[in-house]
Amino acid sequence: xxxxxxxxxxxxxxxxxxxxxxxxxxxxxxxxxxxxxxxxxxxxxxxxxxxxxxxxxxxxxxxxxxxxxxxxxxxxxxxxxxxxxxxxxxxxxxxxxxxxxxxxxxxxxxxxxxxx
Amino acid sequence: xxxxxxxxxxxxxxxxxxxxxxxxxxxxxxxxxxxxxxxxxxxxxxxxxxxxxxxxxxxxxxxxxxxxxxxxxxxxxxxxxxxxxxxxxxxxxxxxxxxxxxxxxxxxxxxx
Numbered sequence: 010x011x012x013x014x015x016x017x018x019x020x021x022x023x024x025x026x027x028x029x030x031x032x033x034x035x036x037x038x039x040x041x042x043x044x045x046x047x048x049x050x051x052x053x054x055x056x057x058x059x060x061x062x063x064x065x066x067x068x069x070x071x072x073x074x075x076x077x078x079x080x081x082x083x084x085x086x087x088x089x090x091x092x093x094x095x096x097x098x099x100x101x102x103x104x105x106x107x108x109x110x111x112x113x114x115x116x117x118x119x120x121x122x123x124x125x
Numbered sequence: 126x127x128x129x130x131x132x133x134x135x136x137x138x139x140x141x142x143x144x145x146x147x148x149x150x151x152x153x154x155x156x157x158x159x160x161x162x163x164x165x166x167x168x169x170x171x172x173x174x175x176x177x178x179x180x181x182x183x184x185x186x187x188x189x190x191x192x193x194x195x196x197x198x199x200x201x202x203x204x205x206x207x208x209x210x211x212x213x214x215x216x217x218x219x220x221x222x223x224x225x226x227x228x229x230x231x232x233x234x235x236x237x
Binding site for chain 2: 115
């Protein structure tokens with residue numbers, strides 16, 4: 010299985026809602042990532058988990074809360090989002106063979122989020 | 126600060142022609158990677174070139190890396206309509222724990 014899956018594919022939420030995005034991989038990868046991508050822009054890194062521990066937080070607002078329950082799963086909990094948070098949220102994973110060097114990242118199809 | 130700049134921002138060619146995209150970066154890297162993204166979907170890894178490599182091939186793809194100029198190029202030969210997508214370079218910056226920084230991307234359109 011060489012796939013990263015993400016659910017849901019689309020999500021519409023109000024500014025007072027609480028929702029979660031889910032990402033799953035069964036490739037035995039030990040690094041998992043959340044990216045945010047606006048239209049016609051490159052992906053921007055939000056969080057990195059290495060061996061289920063949060064290793065990088067790119068100064069993301071606390072209304073985004075990541076969670077890594079086990080080595081295959083990555084969640085992104087959303088609360089009190091703003092309309093400017095509307096974007097494509099991408100999850101990725103990588104083998105993490107080299108601690109100091111990035112490896113190929115495998116991306117999921119993304120969740121398209123609209124905040125009203 | 127942005128690490129990767131790409132040019133051109135957009136490229137339109139006919140099927141069968143070659144497409145060349147360029148990427149420049151600012152700091153020392155461990156490797157440079159190229160990804161493709163079809164409209165509104167996830168990214169697909171194309172090729173990785175390490176800092177001690179100068180050229181790499183994969184099928185119709187050829188990547189070069191010039192660390193003295195801090196630049197890379199991606200050449201797609203004999204392009205097909207299915208190659209229509211956005212192409213991003215991504216740099217794995219030295220001593221940043223494997224974090225990738227993506228360039229602004231080149232939007233390639235291949236007309237049949």
